[in-house]
Amino acid sequence: MHLTSHTDYALRVLLYLRLREDGKSTIQEIADAYGISKNHLMKVVQRLAGLGYVDASRGRGGGLLLAKLPEEINLGRLVEEMEPHLDLVECFDMKTNTCPIAPVCDLKGVLGEAQQSFLGTLLGYTLADLGTRPQRLRKILKMPKAGG
Amino acid sequence: MHLTSHTDYALRVLLYLRLREDGKSTIQEIADAYGISKNHLMKVVQRLAGLGYVDASRGRGGGLLLAKLPEEINLGRLVEEMEPHLDLVECFDMKTNTCPIAPVCDLKGVLGEAQQSFLGTLLGYTLADLGTRPQRLRKILKMPKAGG
DNA sequence: CGATAAGAGGTATTCTGAATGCATGTTATG
């Protein structure tokens, strides 16, 4: 039971940008701040751009900006969109299911309900609920001061 | 986001035994019923035996029996015990965490809460809540008639 | 216009852990 690093990285990027609303941030800068691979992070950012969460501008002086208000970025929605699939067990994908009792299995319903609880909790939060300790976060992330 | 097949297989075994309280079932029989590998299922059953969910008797005439009442077998508990880990994101395991903001990350708490919602839902169900359509299940599983 | 910074996008490789198979040991029964 785990989320992919893509999903977590996406959230890290958004959190970073939320604390940095005053100016653009480059992928390199964010990768350095979290100590992760720039190449890897580029894929995540492309995805976020495609989903409309960030605006990316190329060329010298380019970088990333949040494309929405933090209050508009729902964590549950983001997780649903970033995760490659939400197939808790094989029968959740009827196309590849091999379990013979799927049509009449109560467990399937119970697991589905549990997953909805999970996502439902996340749907109750937005990016605006994160970063409640901005000073400490900015310090850990070695974030440039406003205007820098 | 998915559970391992071990967890699902464990639940399948318990469901099978619950519908078959009248007599022992062999691993072979259950593997055939679900169309899965016997070798694989043996590992799952050993785990279930170790956790005290089933009694396994060896030798000719041996087989499996539920070691608890269906009402005593909680689905949330079982999932917790069968899953190799519940590390939704890397920071859930402090020993291997590399994320620098873990000590001050609000996201961690939110994800933890969501996971608790998931498990909390499952904790509300027991094996007794499954198998509400026993006739159809027994038929699909080609289960021997009572006493057979 | 040319150099350069930055993102876009595709491909290849590595790595991990799950899934599976196999071989042998142990226990109980008849």
Add this chain to the structure above:
DNA sequence: CATAACATGCATTCAGAATACCTCTTATCG
């Protein structure tokens, strides 16, 4: 003592995630 059934450990395969590269495009600046 033959056999049926579970126990245990190890090896292998496989899928998907994670990561690394490489080339292309775009935009800015001197």
